[in-house]
Amino acid sequence: MSYERRGHGGGNRRRYRDDYDDRRREVQESPEERIRNVIIKFGEVDAVEEIPRLEKQIREHEPLNVSNLSxxxxxxxxxQPYKIPYYxxxxxxxxxxxxxxxxEGAPLGRLILEDFWKGFQAYLDKLAWRETRLCIHFFAHLTTAKLISADSMTALLQSFTAVLDEFGVSHGRAKRAALCxxxxxxIGGPTLKSHSxxxxxxxIAAIQAYNDTTATQQWLVSPTTKMSSTTVSNENAHELLDTLLSALSTLNENDFAxxxxxxxRPYVNFVDLEVEAYNLPSVLVPPEIIELDSLSPDSGEDTQxxxxxxxxxxxRLFPNDISPDPSSPAGYIVRTALLDIIExxxxxxxxxxxxxxxxxxWNLPGTFKPKPGATVELEPVAGKDWQLESTIFETVLGAYFLLPEAQQKSIYYIGLITELCKLSPSTVGPAVGKSIRKLYGSLSEGLDVEVARRFAEWFAVHMSNFGFQWVWKxxxxxxxxxxxxxxxxxxxRAIEFEIRLSYHDRILKxxxxxxxxPEAYTIAEQAPGPAFEYDDPSKPHHDAAQSILNLFRGRAKAEDVVTHLxxxxxxxxxxxxxxxxxDATxxxxxxxxLLNIGSRSFSHLLNAIERYLPLLRHLASGGVSSTGGNGIPEAKADILTAAAAFWKYNRQMVGIVFDKLMQYQIVDPTDVVGWTFLNGAVIGQLSELAGPMNLSAFEWDLLKGALDKANGRVMIARRKVTVLRKEDDDNRARVKASENESMEVDTDAKQEATVDSPALTTALKAFSSLTREQKAALSRTLEGFISSLAPSASDANPNPHTRTVxxxxxxxxxxxxGRDEWNAWETWGWYRQFCRVYSPYLRTYSTTLYTVSFSRFDGASNPAAELLKKIWNIAIGQEA
Structure with missing residues (x-):
């Protein structure tokens, strides 16, 4: 009994001690942190009703710390930009x-505003564009509240429109300045318009003048296209600056009434104060920050x-009575607010x-339809009463489908949609279904091929999160x-993605x-898996393959395998x-x-490749025998063909194996690009239906993997050269400083300081080699597209319908x-995506690439060639 009592008491003491330790570990807020957090979190229940209580709490806080409040x-x-009117x-x-x-002295609000300006100036100096823009929203509301002078606010806005007139201003800088x-x-229009x-x-005219110069750029990144027509349709998509100008023009016509x-604007319900308006200091938008951390492959000089x-x-997915028209003032405000939250x-x-x-x-009552069962206190606002969930989905998917790339990773938008469905399945679920049906209907209306690929990816992941339930019928x-x-x-494509996330049989059901x-060509007849061509004893070379397999299983040395070959x-x-x-056999x-040995898992695959790297390099060199082979390009193509044939029932693994072969430098990115244009279309369940020289999403994934590999290697090499060059410069500086301090300096040290270190010399050679590889990969890709879309009589397997579309x-x-026309249309779409995504690299080598690829069309009348050059010129910035 005594033992049990002691145990019980000891347990209590341990529990009390643990509770005490937990309390000691709790973060204790200081009074400054507490008042700051209260201001940040205010309005979670009712912002207007909380303002008097929060005002009292701020005034009673001692000691007064204006910088903490600002x-x-x-x-x-x-x-929290949705709270700006209430702040x-x-x-x-x-x-x-x-x-x-x-x-006496300035009121507390004035002191906070003056210190707030210092923070805004810091954002502007760092070119933190989002923070700068949101601070301008705050200033605009304060201008309407007559706390900031209209003159200084107008001057602030004009300092941003001055950016639009800068020589050679980039579109990103101009766009952000125009938004500011x-x-x-x-926001401040009623006061600013009446003042001047x-x-x-x-x-408005300054923004319009700049936007007029971006017409051809808009055509290249529009999510819907008619290929040859340069007229951008605004029925199903809206460009950001276009909607801004439309909203401004609409408001300006009625003097922003x-x-x-x-x-x-809750502040308009207060009586105007008899205070002197704050004059915002004049500002100058700093120039763009150019980081000299890259090297020109041609000159060796630092460039960006x-x-x-x-x-x-x-x-756009829905009509204006379902979701707001972003070109209207209210619609623009709603979409901008939602995009800010998402970002x-x-x-x-x-x-x-x-x-x-x-x-x-946080918006005006009546803007959105009330939730089911909610008490309606006010009548809907005329022209509004939109569906919240549909509006949110249109905004999230619009951000996800931005071309050429979304601002965030695709998994973020997909995960966000999943969280929305979990929070309110009864209201969000129907919006998901309507969005899918609308996007599916747009596929035959000119929806960009990259947008269609992302749509399939989202659809598959979303189905996997909710039991793969869809009304396929x-x-x-x-x-x-x-x-x-x-x-x-x-x-x-969607079903292929679904199978990757589940099992073939489950998706089939x-x-x-x-x-x-099988005649529907919708789902593969068999589950993804290896297709070992020599596994069947009735097939040729079965015994030869078994002998090699036995060597691999016995972990024979690479040299022994070469001898056997x-x-x-x-x-x-x-x-x-x-x-x-x-040799090819x-x-x-x-x-x-070898792939059969590594087909059990990724670790088996990597182990097999790493163990037999000498063997793979021997094969890639064409040296399958001491007497020679068919040459390096043919040997590498044979390796890629064998890998693709082995994984023809699992196209995802084709890309993975190709990536590993490039990673271990068995093949080069240029080899993958060349193989893709010649052989990519014959892999998969539709090989018998593949048209001549067509490019689908599968081939594009292979091209993108090869180009990203080449570009990534150059980037890594560039960074290494930058670090080593800085080390050399530091060493030279130390030697020079020593010379100034003493005339007696080691002669060898002087000589070493005047030449590049061996490490830097090696790095520069590697960088030069990798840039040549990068240029070759880009050139080969461009040549492949030209051969597909504007073939000459000598090109193999031309698609005669590339000009028809x-x-x-x-x-x-x-x-x-028919089949060939749609194949050609999709290939045109991937060419557009190639030029959009890789435009910075194409611009670097624009002269060489143009001379090699497009000079053949000079002086010739070829509509396909003209369209190819038009897209090219827009991508490299030579056509405004």
Whole structure:
């Protein structure tokens, strides 16, 4: 008994001690942190009702720390922009002096605003564009509240429109500056327009003048295209600056009287203060920061390879009575607010989903339809009453489908949609279904091939998160379309992605019976897996493959395998098979046998490749025997063909194996590019239906993997050279300093300081070699597209329909298109994507690439060649 009591008491003591340790570990907020957090978190229940209590709490806080208060305002404004009107109202309240306060000096609100400006200047100096733009929103609200002078606010906006007139201004810089000026004018328009109508007109005109210069760029990144037509349709997509200008023009026509219907302005309910308006200091937008961390492959000088920024096109999914028209003032404000939430809360998708669904409480009542069962206190606002979930989905998917690349990783947008569905399945679920059906219908209306690929990826992942439940029978009638029609291509692609996330048999059971048949060409007849060509004893070379397999299983040395291959080659040469390509056969047997050993898992694959790297290099060099081979290009092509044939039922593994072969330098990116254009279309379940020289999403993935590998190697080599060069410069500086201090310096040290170190010399040689490889890969890709889309008489397997799909009236006749026309249309789409994504690298080698690839068309009348050159010129910035 005593033992049990002691044990019980000891347990209590341990528990009390643990509780005490937990309390000691709790983070204790200081009074400064507490008041700052209260300001940041204010408004979670009812912002307007909380303002008087928060004002009292701020005034009673001692000691007064203005910088701490202004920091809280800056955090709230830049990280919770949907609260900006209420932060402006709180600052307006802090401008008032409490009853009985006779102290002299500036009011508390003025002190906070002055310190807030210092933070804004810091954002501007760092070119933190998002924070700068949101601070301008705050200033614009304060201008309407008459706390900031209209003159200084106008001057601030004009300092950003001045950026648009800079010589050679990049589109990214100009776009962000235009958004700062334009959105500031939307919010502060009523006051700024009444103060100086001419200044408001000048701001709009400056943005319009710049936007007019981006017409051809807009055509290249529009998510819907008619290929040859340069007219951008705004029915299904809206460009960001276009919508900004449309909203500004609409408001300007009525002297910004409609601003009250765009966003809440609670500060207008207060009586105007008799205070001197704050004059914002004049600013000059700093120039772009150019980091000299890269090298020119031609001159060896420092240059900047900068990612190209394009106009932002957002896809529309629903009519204006379902989701707001982003070209209207209220619609622009709603979409901008949702996009800011999506971008800011990328670090926490669950919190982002919650805030998106709670957004209506930060907007005007009646903007969105009330939730089912909610009490309706006010009548819907005329022209609004939109569906919140549909609006959110249109915004999220619009950001996901930005071309050429989304601002965030695709997994973020997909995960965010999943979180939205979990939070409110009854309301979000129907919006998902409507979005999928709308996108599916757009596939035959010119939807860009890259957008279609992302759509298939999202669809598959979303289905995997919710039991793969979809009403496939709705799409059964589309099986009557030609097999390469975009809708049928989407079905195949989405199901292939679904199988990667699950199992073949499970996905097969979710499909209606008409889609399960081999004749439907919707799902593969068998599950993804290896296809070892020499596994069947009745097939030729079965015994030869087994002998090699036994060597691999016994972990024989690479040298022993090479010796065995020489014997095998001699045996095959003495066979009676006249048409046998001995070297190609030996490579095929060897590579497929090695992949068969590594087919059990990724670790088996890597172990097999790493163990037999000398063997693979021997095969790639063409040296399958001591007497020679077919040459390096043919040998590498044979290795790629063998790998693709082994994994023909699992195209994902084809890309993985190709990547590993490039990683271990068995093949070069140029080899993969060349192989893809010549052989990529013959891999997979539709090989018998593949048209001549067509490029699908599978081939594009292979091309992209090869180009990214080549570009990535150059980037790594460039960074290494930069580090080593800095070390050399530091060494030279130390030697020079020693010379100044003492005349007696070691002669060897002087000599070493005047020449590049061996490490830098080696790194420069590697960098030069990799840049040549990069240029070769880009050149080979461009040549492949030209041969496919504007073939000459000497090109092998040309597609005669590549010109048909860009002829006058071709798009209107697309209902009559067959396999080859749709193949050609998709190949054109991937050429556009190639030029968009890799434009910075194409611009680096533009002169060489143009001379090699396009000079053949000079002086010739060829519509396909003209379109090829037009897309090229836009991508490298030679056509405004």
């Amino acid at each position: 920091e809280a305002f800056r955090i709230g404004v830049t990280e 402006a109202t709180l600052l307006r309240v802090l401008y008032e002096r409490p009853e009985g306060d006779t102290t 000026a334009g959105e500031g004018l939307i 109508s001419a200044s408001a007109d000048e701001i 409609d601003t009250d219907n765009c966003f809440p 390879v900068k990612k190209e920024e394009w106009p932002e096109f957002y896809l 800011i809360f990328e670090v926490n998708r669950k919190e982002c989903a919650r805030l998106l669904l709670e957004y209506p409480k 709705e799409w059964v009638p589309d099986l009557a379309l030609t097999v390469q029609h975009p809708r049928r291509a989407f079905m195949r 979710t499909l209606p019976e008409p889609m399960q048949t 020489d014997t095998l080659r001699s045996t095959l040469e003495s066979s009676e098979d006249v048409g046998l390509n001995v 030996v490579r095929s047997i060897t590579v497929q046998s 860009i002829a006058d009236g071709a798009w209107e006749n697309r209902d009559t298109w």
